[in-house]
Amino acid sequence: MSASDAMPRFLDAGEAALVVEFGSGVDPAVSDRVLALDAALAEAAPTGLRELVPTYRSLMIHYDPLQITRDALVGMVEERLSAPKTRARKAVLWTVPCCYEAPHGEDLAEMAEIMGMPAEKAAQIHAGATYRAYMYGFAPGFTYLGGLPDEIAISRRTKPRPPHDSKVVLVGGGLSAIATFSMPTGWYVVGRTPERLYAPERASAFLMEPGDDIRFEPIDAATFAALDRRVEAGEVVARRQGQ
Amino acid sequence: MTGTLSILSAGPGSTVQDGGRHGYLRYGVTGAGPMDPLAHAVANRALGNPAGAAAIEVSLGGIEITAEEAPLTVAVAGGAFSATLDGQALPPAVVVRLEPGVQLRLRAGAAGCWCYLAVAGGLDLPLVLGSASTHTRTGIGGLEGRALAAGDRLATGTPARVSVAAGAIQAPLLERPAETIRVILGPQDDFFAPDQIASFLAGPWTVSARGDRMACFLEGPKLTHLRGYNITSDGIAMGAIQVPGEGQPIILMADRQSTGGYPKIATIIGPDLGRLAQARPGSTLCFRSVSHAEAVAARAEEQAFLAGAIPVEPLIRTRFTSEFLLGLNLVDGYVDAHAQA
Numbered sequence: 234m235s236a237s238d239a240m241p242r243f244l245d246a247g248e249a250a251l252v253v254e255f256g257s258g259v260d261p262a263v264s265d266r267v268l269a270l271d272a273a274l275a276e277a278a279p280t281g282l283r284e285l286v287p288t289y290r291s292l293m294i295h296y297d298p299l300q301i302t303r304d305a306l307v308g309m310v311e312e313r314l315s316a317p318k319t320r321a322r323k324a325v326l327w328t329v330p331c332c333y334e335a336p337h338g339e340d341l342a343e344m345a346e347i348m349g350m351p352a353e354k355a356a357q358i359h360a361g362a363t364y365r366a367y368m369y370g371f372a373p374g375f376t377y378l379g380g381l382p383d384e385i386a387i388s389r390r391t392k393p394r395p396p397h398d399s400k401v402v403l404v405g406g407g408l409s410a411i412a413t414f415s416m417p418t419g420w421y422v423v424g425r426t427p428e429r430l431y432a433p434e435r436a437s438a439f440l441m442e443p444g445d446d447i448r449f450e451p452i453d454a455a456t457f458a459a460l461d462r463r464v465e466a467g468e469v470v471a472r473r474q475g476q
Numbered sequence: 477m478t479g480t481l482s483i484l485s486a487g488p489g490s491t492v493q494d495g496g497r498h499g500y501l502r503y504g505v506t507g508a509g510p511m512d513p514l515a516h517a518v519a520n521r522a523l524g525n526p527a528g529a530a531a532i533e534v535s536l537g538g539i540e541i542t543a544e545e546a547p548l549t550v551a552v553a554g555g556a557f558s559a560t561l562d563g564q565a566l567p568p569a570v571v572v573r574l575e576p577g578v579q580l581r582l583r584a585g586a587a588g589c590w591c592y593l594a595v596a597g598g599l600d601l602p603l604v605l606g607s608a609s610t611h612t613r614t615g616i617g618g619l620e621g622r623a624l625a626a627g628d629r630l631a632t633g634t635p636a637r638v639s640v641a642a643g644a645i646q647a648p649l650l651e652r653p654a655e656t657i658r659v660i661l662g663p664q665d666d667f668f669a670p671d672q673i674a675s676f677l678a679g680p681w682t683v684s685a686r687g688d689r690m691a692c693f694l695e696g697p698k699l700t701h702l703r704g705y706n707i708t709s710d711g712i713a714m715g716a717i718q719v720p721g722e723g724q725p726i727i728l729m730a731d732r733q734s735t736g737g738y739p740k741i742a743t744i745i746g747p748d749l750g751r752l753a754q755a756r757p758g759s760t761l762c763f764r765s766v767s768h769a770e771a772v773a774a775r776a777e778e779q780a781f782l783a784g785a786i787p788v789e790p791l792i793r794t795r796f797t798s799e800f801l802l803g804l805n806l807v808d809g810y811v812d813a814h815a816q817a
Contacts, residue, residue: 293711370735
């Protein structure tokens with residue numbers, strides 16, 4: 234039995250949350266299984282299901298144990314896992330504008346130097362890849378992106394850097410990420426997007442679903458300023474393709 | 477009839493909380509909500525409010541409130557705080573009618589860290605992502621996404637019942653000693669050898685002063701991991717007990733992150749979350765591992781209690797003096813006389 238069809242582990246996180254664990258690391262095949270189960274449960278939610286939290290390697294199911302027993306929930310998960318394979322995930326691709334130039338790509342030069350290449354080259358490599366939004370976490374709208382090319386797969390800093398701007402694009406720990414809030418970080422700030430991935434007052438507070446694909450479109454600082462004004466006025470400037 | 481609750485003074489850390497912000501953990505949004513969900517629900521249910529109505533979570537910093545223009549019916553429940561109505565002592569869990577200008581004051585009392593102040597009809601605040609719960613780190617919910625301060629005014633909703641009798645709330649479920657907290661082992665208990673699990677359960681653990689709405693830090697025996705302490709991030713339930721490298725447990729509470737990367741040795745059962753939240757810094761506790769079935773039974777007991785009418789014993793039948801009862805404004809006509817005192 235290969236890792237791709239082995240039954241997952243069912244772990245209790247208290248009496249009201251069940252972890253369905255498909256693997257232990259960051260792996261697109263594991264993520265596919267997590268997201269497929271997430272979609273299957275969301276499509277026909279069992280009574281008592283409260284929230285689904287997909288992560289790199291597991292799906293946390295928050296439920297009301299007075300409405301559905303643990304055994305019944307496990308049974309429903311197993312049933313969905315053994316159902317004929319449906320599409321693992323929707324083919325949605327987001328194109329997100331990103332300014333790698335000064336003053337936005339604050340740590341790009343530092344990161345490029347460590348990785349032994351000019352800053353322009355590092356930006357080009359970052360913008361040339363397609364990323365998967367594996368999961369949200371850490372803060373509202375903070376998106377963890379898999380698919381960072383090996384040439385720029387830098388480790389995290391040993392000591393955090395001072396707080397960065399909101400809406401920055403990060404690399405570190407072999408991943409990329411988009412941070413929605415200003416905070417200190419152990420990652421490297423390589424660019425900044427005018428788009429707001431988290432806007433609680435907007436009808437769609439979050440643009441992306443876990444599992445969506447993302448590409449970054451390089452823009453210059455003047456374009457950033459123009460798009461930023463449009464975003465502040467309520468517009469969405471990231472482009473969505475697919476169903 | 478709606479009214480206005482006015483904050484006369486507030487120590488740091490008192491916020492508006494409803495039943496929590498649900499449905500957005502998958503986008504990285506914390507659930508927030510009350511630190512002691514049972515006490516929050518009891519205060520609301522004693523007034524006939526839905527269990528998850530928006531109420532004030534009062535920190536050890538205390539609070540002082542009054543009603544503006546129209547009287548309000550309010551309920552207090554949670555830790556054993558010292559509650560006074562215009563200087564007259566009240567039981568720590570109580571329903572009172574708050575006349576305009578009369579001061580209800582809550583101060584850290586004998587025990588507990590959090591106290592809930594609910595108002596008949598609930599607090600009427602705009603919902604952010606479906607909830608009025610305050611999350612100060614991201615500045616959303618409650619009043620402008622921040623802790624309450626002197627001068628704040630909060631509108632109340634329409635009460636479900638025409639009137640609620642004043643009296644002492646009878647909620648034996650709230651008498652919860654914090655010495656033993658029930659947990660279900662896991663989800664990452666396999667990161668610890670059996671002797672480490674035993675050491676975790678036995679403690680004793682001292683509650684650190686570092687805690688806040690996000691996490692409770694414990695100090696005690698140093699726990700060691702079988703195979704490292706870095707895991708690929710997975711989901712975090714409220715009450716998850718994670719053990720980072722230094723071997724001292726951190727319990728993730730209402731304002732926790734939705735996902736995280738340390739092994740979680742155990743998870744506090746829902747009915748004991750409030751018990752832990754109310755443990756004062758410096759107090760000691762240990763854990764008891766229970767089965768899933770036992771946790772669900774405790775949860776069912778709690779839900780049955782909240783589903784019924786919360787007994788409120790009229791203060792007239794208690795040991796309180798007539799002077800005290802006049803202070804409660806149980807009898808119309810004494811309000812003005814009292815205000816002049």
